[in-house]
Amino acid sequence: MKLLTLLPGLACLMAFFLCNGSECGTVRGKARSKRELVRIREAKTTFPGACATRLPRGKRSLPGMDRRSSRQSRTGDNNSGRGKAIYFTGRGDQLRLKPGVEIPRGNFTLEMWIRPEGGQRSPAVIAGLFDKCFYASSDRGWLLGIKAVSEQVNRDPRFFFSLKTDRAHKATTITSNARYAPNQWTHLAVTYNGQHMKLFVNSAQVGVSREQSGEIFSPLTKKCKVFMIGGNALSNNYRGAMEGVALWGRARPQQEIAGGMRSRQRPSDPSLVIHETFENPSRKWLTVKDGSFPREGPGLGGGALDTSLEPPACGQTICDNVEVAASYNSFWEFRRPRTVRYRVVNVSDDSRRRPTVTAKQISLQHQHLNEAFGPYNITWELSVHNVYNTSLRRRLVLANCDAGKVGDEECDPECNHTLTGYDAGYCRKHKPHCPPDKPGNGACDPECNVDAHGYDNGDCCNPNVTDVTKTCFNPSSPLR
Numbered sequence: 128m129k130l131l132t133l134l135p136g137l138a139c140l141m142a143f144f145l146c147n148g149s150e151c152g153t154v155r156g157k158a159r160s161k162r163e164l165v166r167i168r169e170a171k172t173t174f175p176g177a178c179a180t181r182l183p184r185g186k187r188s189l190p191g192m193d194r195r196s197s198r199q200s201r202t203g204d205n206n207s208g209r210g211k212a213i214y215f216t217g218r219g220d221q222l223r224l225k226p227g228v229e230i231p232r233g234n235f236t237l238e239m240w241i242r243p244e245g246g247q248r249s250p251a252v253i254a255g256l257f258d259k260c261f262y263a264s265s266d267r268g269w270l271l272g273i274k275a276v277s278e279q280v281n282r283d284p285r286f287f288f289s290l291k292t293d294r295a296h297k298a299t300t301i302t303s304n305a306r307y308a309p310n311q312w313t314h315l316a317v318t319y320n321g322q323h324m325k326l327f328v329n330s331a332q333v334g335v336s337r338e339q340s341g342e343i344f345s346p347l348t349k350k351c352k353v354f355m356i357g358g359n360a361l362s363n364n365y366r367g368a369m370e371g372v373a374l375w376g377r378a379r380p381q382q383e384i385a386g387g388m389r390s391r392q393r394p395s396d397p398s399l400v401i402h403e404t405f406e407n408p409s410r411k412w413l414t415v416k417d418g419s420f421p422r423e424g425p426g427l428g429g430g431a432l433d434t435s436l437e438p439p440a441c442g443q444t445i446c447d448n449v450e451v452a453a454s455y456n457s458f459w460e461f462r463r464p465r466t467v468r469y470r471v472v473n474v475s476d477d478s479r480r481r482p483t484v485t486a487k488q489i490s491l492q493h494q495h496l497n498e499a500f501g502p503y504n505i506t507w508e509l510s511v512h513n514v515y516n517t518s519l520r521r522r523l524v525l526a527n528c529d530a531g532k533v534g535d536e537e538c539d540p541e542c543n544h545t546l547t548g549y550d551a552g553y554c555r556k557h558k559p560h561c562p563p564d565k566p567g568n569g570a571c572d573p574e575c576n577v578d579a580h581g582y583d584n585g586d587c588c589n590p591n592v593t594d595v596t597k598t599c600f601n602p603s604s605p606l607r
């Protein structure tokens with residue numbers, strides 16, 4: 128999309144493209160312009176209707192994570208709060224909670240980290256609450272799992288959360304907005320508050336329903352309820368790793384889920400019913416008949432989730448496929464008018480000054496888009512979202528440059544920028560000479576502000592010495 132390059136200012140914007148029409152919005156393309164990739168990393172909010180999770184997919188994200196874990200082992204960090212990971216083979220190692228734990232009847236939250244392998248059976252039950260007395264109704268209770276939502280070849284496997292209170296006639300199922308990412312650590316959370324059931328993937332809310340209401344089961348049937356992880360009694364088992372399972376007796380709000388996901392602290396809260404770190408699974412869990420305990424698996428390694436943002440697939444759809452688009456030209460009947468909705472996020476200072484773009488620029492671009500696409504029966508629908516946040520406004524957005532990549536001892540071209548000190552020096556061909564007396568001398572010396580010299584031994588991240596928004600490159604500094 129050449130037109131987007133009209134306004135350089137737009138580089139700092141997030142624009143969510145939503146393709147409107149059944150033919151659009153399914154196929155994800157690979158090639159994207161650098162400019163499109165420029166996103167605001169800190170954007171936490173998900174906008175209704177927009178592509179809700181912006182997660183790295185597939186190969187690109189994995190190296191970042193691996194490197195990050197090596198960084199962490201270097202600094203001797205550990206993940207004492209989350210505990211160990213276990214690995215389910217999917218063959219008889221599902222676990223059942225021992226009796227004695229009061230499973231929430233009403234409001235609840237279930238959270239965990241998982242790393243599902245590819246090719247799960249459908250459905251694959253990751254965790255669930257079952258009724259062992261009521262065989263006639265196997266869907267009583269609730270389930271968190273993965274299942275195919277399409278009959279097509281790719282089957283489009285997604286996370287799902289289904290719930291059926293004992294009084295309800297049928298179960299309600301909500302699914303995530305996109306396929307699950309195999310072999311990638313993902314944070315899952317589901318909540319129910321007697322009115323809404325919600326599904327969160329990496330703390331972004333991706334599904335909600337208010338079809339079910341009231342308590343899930345009555346005190347009378349308490350003894351029938353079994354909480355299981357890794358599968359169910361019918362062996363619809365999950366294959367992959369799991370870590371840090373927590374069950375709460377209340378519906379945690381999204382903010383809390385997001386905060387907890389980032390924190391490596393052990394959660395402490397009176398409403399916490401189960402916090403399983405898998406240090407000693409046999410203490411609280413039972414295996415199924417002839418089954419075994421899952422073995423210890425490769426853990427998340429204390430690394431925070433690699434949430435480097437992936438541009439939404441919406442901009443790259445089957446409509447961008449030249450062959451498909453060209454074939455439309457020969458069948459004018461197919462060319463129904465289309466509307467593409469997009470959103471410009473306009474970030475300004477707290478004082479509402481210094482907006483990334485002016486209203487005039489936005490309307491100019493909008494006008495050009497409509498002029499250019501109008502002849503093809505495509506119109507653009509603009510919405511503007513204003514954010515007033517000085518700290519965010521000052522931030523630099525580098526596409527795909529995850530903080531963990533800066534200064535990781537190799538040059539990542541996507542992080543090569545003056546505001547990362549050319550990837551903390553690793554992208555510089557000619558390394559400047561740093562005199563040994565300069566690091567830590569109380570002045571920020573650019574020639575020493577590289578990883579190899581401890582970022583000038585902290586001088587360049589010291590707000591008393593320098594403008595840290597311009598010189599602090601150290602990814603481990605909170606002032607970066």
Ligand SMILES: *[C@@H]1O[C@H](CO)[C@@H](O)[C@H](O)[C@H]1NC(C)=O
Pocket residue numbers: 203204205206207
């Ligand atoms: C690692 O975990 C142990 C307890 O398992 C704790 O004593 C130690 O302080 C932790 N180290 C770090 C760097 O957090």
Ligand SMILES: *[C@@H]1O[C@H](CO)[C@@H](O)[C@H](O)[C@H]1NC(C)=O
Pocket residue numbers: 233234320321378
């Ligand atoms: C469940 O949550 C809802 C909404 O937050 C609240 O109104 C209700 O009192 C809670 N129910 C229980 C049993 O705590």
Ligand SMILES: *[C@@H]1O[C@H](CO)[C@@H](O)[C@H](O)[C@H]1NC(C)=O
Pocket residue numbers: 473474475479480481482483484485486487489511513
């Ligand atoms: C962007 O933000 C600035 C500053 O708050 C404001 O003046 C301007 O009108 C906004 N642009 C649009 C298109 O809303």
Ligand SMILES: *[C@@H]1O[C@H](CO)[C@@H](O)[C@H](O)[C@H]1NC(C)=O
Pocket residue numbers: 459462463464502503504
């Ligand atoms: C636009 O739509 C009209 C009918 O609504 C059709 O006649 C025309 O050929 C379309 N133009 C293109 C370029 O598809």
Ligand SMILES: *[C@@H]1O[C@H](CO)[C@@H](O)[C@H](O)[C@H]1NC(C)=O
Pocket residue numbers: 169516517518519520522
């Ligand atoms: C402003 O943006 C920063 C990130 O730069 C974020 O940490 C902070 O929470 C935001 N403040 C508000 C009020 O949203």
Ligand SMILES: *[C@@H]1O[C@H](CO)[C@@H](O)[C@H](O)[C@H]1NC(C)=O
Pocket residue numbers: 538540543544549554555
């Ligand atoms: C990094 O950027 C600088 C300046 O833009 C350029 O001179 C240098 O060649 C780049 N390094 C790499 C490895 O791309």
Ligand SMILES: *[C@@H]1O[C@H](CO)[C@@H](O)[C@H](O)[C@H]1NC(C)=O
Pocket residue numbers: 589590591
């Ligand atoms: C900056 O100066 C303040 C007050 O002089 C001091 O308390 C603080 O420790 C200094 N910060 C650093 C990083 O040196």
